[in-house]
Amino acid sequence: MSKVEITVSNVHKNFKDVQALKGVSMHFETGRLYGIIGPAGAGKTTLFRLILNLLTITTGQITYREDGRPLPFDAFREKIAYMPQTQSLYADLSIDEHLAFFKDLYGINEQEYTRKKKELLQLTRLDKFLDRPAGKLSGGMYKKLGLMCALLRSPKVMLLDEPTNGVDPISRREFWDMLHEAVEQGILVIMTTAYMDEAERCGEVVLMEEGRVLAVGEPKTLLQKAQVNNFDELFLKRGGSHVDNG
Amino acid sequence: MSTMVDVRHLFVRFGDFTAVRDVSFTVEKGEIFGFLGANGAGKTTTIRVLCGLLLASEGRVFIDNEELIAGHESLIKSKVGYMSQHFTLYDDLSIRENMDFAASLRHMNHAEYLKNRRDLLDFIGFNEDLTKVVRDLPTGIKQEIALCVSLLHQPKIVFLDEPTAGVAPVARHRFWELIKKLVAQGKTIFVTTHYMDEAENCGRIALMRSGELIALDSPANLKQNTFHKQLYHLSPITTPVILPDRNLFDIWEPYGQNYHAVFKNDTDISIVRKHFNIQKISPSLEDVFIQLVEGQTR
16 A cells, blocks of 8 residues: 655645735645645635646745655646535436546546446445436435545545535435545545534544644644633633634 | 513424424523534424524523514514624625625614624624734634624624534633623523534523433533443453454443443443443533433433
8 A cells, every 4th residue: 555645734725816825735645534624715625726737836835756766736636635625527418427427527437437436326325326316415414425426546645625614414414424434444544624513523633713724643642731611712822812714 | 580582382383393392491680501412303494493593483582571573573683683604794895895894784773783883893802903804813813803703783692503612722711601601791692513612601401302302401510410330441452452342331432442332230330340441520521411312321
């Protein structure tokens, strides 16, 4: 199993007069589930878009490595799966049709596809709903289908932008189980969330607010160090002295 | 305390499908009442009935002692306000335009509207330019303006749909302080949310599953009465982590680098203690939700 790493070093991103990121640094590597936690406007999605090379960095650097070797982004790109906040699934296509479509899109061979599809359907418990169109899935099932499509080509890195937004607690917990399963299979998982109560489910968290990193570390250690009970309190203590969050 | 919402044996059917089945509960005046359930549990259907947007197939519903019957919907609508995290204001309109529009939908008298608008903006402490476009407002301020819009026609009960999900902690804290002030003034608040930290603000919580009401109590009582087995936090003390036999557990769930677990038999704790630090923990409201909705230990 190869080890991949992404290092973000002192990255700034400006949109005209707005400083979306103000010198953020962090490191991600295979074997952990990373959560980028912060309210709306913290800069989480901008950070993802920079990692994905969809935006250009104003100043700073992002480096990608596999087994210690630096790789240019073009060589790293195929290892990444991305699940944006608003997923582009087709309302009229069933779960089965989506999987077949993404198989063709990624050029996965038939044997590998059959194995992967079976594994993913078991993991998501969506095997009973193969014929249901995406437009008729519940919020949680829809997100799980998005995750399945992303996992189909066995990525080494998964970036998930607010995947649990609007999902009920049961589907959310199943979703988290799937993410932990992905980490156990050797995928580097990085997700964003605006929900503070999800921070404790991550292996390591990056707390962001208004384009800055407030804290990085293992959730329990961060709470102990700050002598607070939860991440709401930690945010109140470390940052956010204003009501504004943009 | 008198009753604001009285739901008696409510059924809502769509053809052969029963979305709400024999649901009964009351909400008292000045209460913060939480209404929770998984997707498809019948929450939205029930709320649509309470807001006068849908008629019951069977059963009776009273809002502020007025029975909800065909032809009386507009009377009920005047007593009800609604605010959602996701959509209440138009981003391209200014604050004033949004408020003007909401008032026009309610056919409000202009002088009354202007007075209520001024009172509400004072209530949230907003004294900035009303010509600001909503898109340019910070999220926290947007939430507060949306709350004002839902209160313009002076409803007696306000429905809040995930009102502060994703809002910064400082703004969220301030918002709930405003809600508590409203309650102190006699407003009734009906909250529906998937986020348990929002539900913790409620005095009582009703939990729906498959169209039926399966629990109704305070958050503290729900936590105390739902779990009959101890929940543990397990932190690995060895590297690499040596995972125990999962058959020892009713619940085994990754939680960051740690695990939350319920043992089938607490005498098995000694087996696991060799490789983990084990701490007793209290269940969260999310644990309660999952236990009750899924009907399993957790």
